[in-house]
Amino acid sequence: MSEELAALEAEAVAVDAVNAPPVDPQPEAEQPPAPANEQAEVAGLITILAGLFAPVFPSLQKIYTPDTVNQIAAAAVPVMAKRGWTTGALLGKYAEELALAAVAVPVALATWQGIKADIDAAKAKDKAEPAKAITEQPATPGVAVPDPATFAARG
């Protein structure tokens, strides 16, 4: 009996393979979020990025108004859907890096501004000091100093 049953193994597996039900579609929970949510998340991300650089480039605040940000986000969502990108995946994958950037970028920009200001101040000081040295240097002992009135009389 066991030999006959063993011989049926391949037939049984073949029948099951043909009769297997189709793979269930992706569960709803794993479906991409609704476009409206995606748009809001993209808009939020752009606002954060613009805010990071605003201390250095104040004009960004005038350019990236809420309306402009929403328009960019609305246009970006279909492209993201086409490419299979989601803000959820992006934020989930790079959450730590983004948290670091949110803290470090403003500090780095402020540092850069401070250093640049220090350098500019030093340069301005260096530029001013040689001119003063030329005009105010004392006369060399033993050398006659021309009389300005005499030069003027000679025409």
Next chain:
Amino acid sequence: MVAQGNSRQAHFVAIIGATGCGKTTELKKRLNAKRRARTLIWSPKESLDNYSAYYPGAISTRSVAEVLQVVKAAGKGGFHVVFVPTLNQKKDMAAFDVFCKIALAAGNLTLVVEELHSVTQASNAPDGWRKINFMGRGFGVHVFGLSQRPASCDKAFMGSLSFLHVGRLPHPPDQKAIADVIGIDRAEIGNLTGYQAIQKDFQTGKITRKA
């Protein structure tokens, strides 16, 4: 596979009739008539018939490979397996073929086939089922075939019957098919109502009319 012997009594029972005529009641009465330690049940309407609750410890599956594994693991021991087909005729006929071959290879079991007409045709049936019909008796396979459409059941089965139970049948071709098998007038089948039935024991030739 060694046959237990052609001296065994044939046990091929057809239970025929329209839905609601008492087929399941008749089947369960006959299943209960003796202890059945090994059963394979083909159950297309399992969600309604619930055969898996009929025998304690029964396994319900949609996998023929699982049926095979259970039968192999049982060896000469007991098992109760309910197979639920896809209701796609082409796929189900392929599965039914292997299902029947497993039954024959295992031997000494009761095979119940619900809605037999869904996997056979009047002049065609899967090889496994045909083997059951002409060799099953020798391997101790007791067969119960149930159907609402006897005109679509294969002739091999109808020609192997040891017992037939028929309830009301509204469709004239079905009435004729069964009347011819029993050897009575078609109108007698057509006149059956409610739970009335006609039975024929082919061992003795006795015909019984149940009111």
